[in-house]
Amino acid sequence: MHKYLKDPSGRLHFFSAEDVERGRVWVPNPIIDPPIPLRDEAGEQRRDEVGEPLTEAAPLREPVEGPNRIWSLVPDGSVEITDEEAYAIEHPPETMQQAAVRLQSMVQGHMDAAARELGYDDIKTAVTYADEPAVATFQAQGQAFRSWRSRVWAACYSMLADAEAAGEIPSDADVLAALPSLEMPA
Structure with missing residues (x-):
């Protein structure tokens, strides 16, 4: 008591x-x-x-x-x-601004984890290979990561704008589920 x-x-x-x-x-x-x-x-x-x-x-x-x-x-x-x-x-309660910062950090971590699964340090490192023609596989992966990164951030920012307009903070699971999938070349 x-x-x-x-x-x-x-x-x-x-x-x-x-x-x-x-x-x-x-x-x-x-x-x-x-x-x-x-x-x-x-x-x-x-x-x-x-x-x-x-x-x-x-x-x-x-x-x-x-x-x-x-x-x-x-x-x-x-x-x-x-x-x-x-x-x-x-x-x-978490403010919309605090939620946006937290969710953006989570999205960044999600992309970094995907890059690490293929042996890159993070997504920034993976993207540096997009313009490197020396090894075609790395270049193709770099281009795929660069394209995916742009689509992910576009989806994330759109979702955050919708959330702010609605006055409701989306769950982490909802945010991750709404992000585009990474499509790697064969």
């Missing part, structure tokens, strides 16, 4: 059930727990337990018990939230 608190800025604070049950979680009370100064004696800005600079919105307060007490700064206005709400905050 555990408890999440979300402060007004959206920052999450996590407490285990044991901490809550034993009273080791210290939630500051602004009436009885005044904030300590935001700067130390040397004029340096104080930091919280994760190293973030303290601000007026989240003053650090000294714990009222011994040095082993677990405490956290939890600003006024914090509310308890469910595990699902905490997960949604920590793992926001």
Whole structure:
């Protein structure tokens, strides 16, 4: 069992059930727990337990018990939230732009893997053979990879434009299934 608190800025604070049950979680009370100064004696800005600079919105307060007490700064206005709400905050949905970057990287990996299956380092290396007449087999393979690469990117960009217009991110499997097949010369 555990408890999440979300402060007004959206920052999450996590407490285990044991901490809550034993009273080791210290939630500051602004009436009885005044904030300590935001700067130390040397004029340096104080930091919280994760190293973030303290601000007026989240003053650090000294714990009222011994040095082993677990405490956290939890600003006024914090509310308890469910595990699902905490997960949604920590793992926001993928944006269309993030999906496009991820899917383009996957498509690039797909083409590189196809080139590696025929002994090339990646698709860029395979394509360099398209204009090399010294070995006809390599030249034909290079031309096939170059043509396929162009068709794959055209399909990928078209699919991403359609997805953006529809407001729906396609699955990885759907993207790979919609790409043209590599056709190698005999």
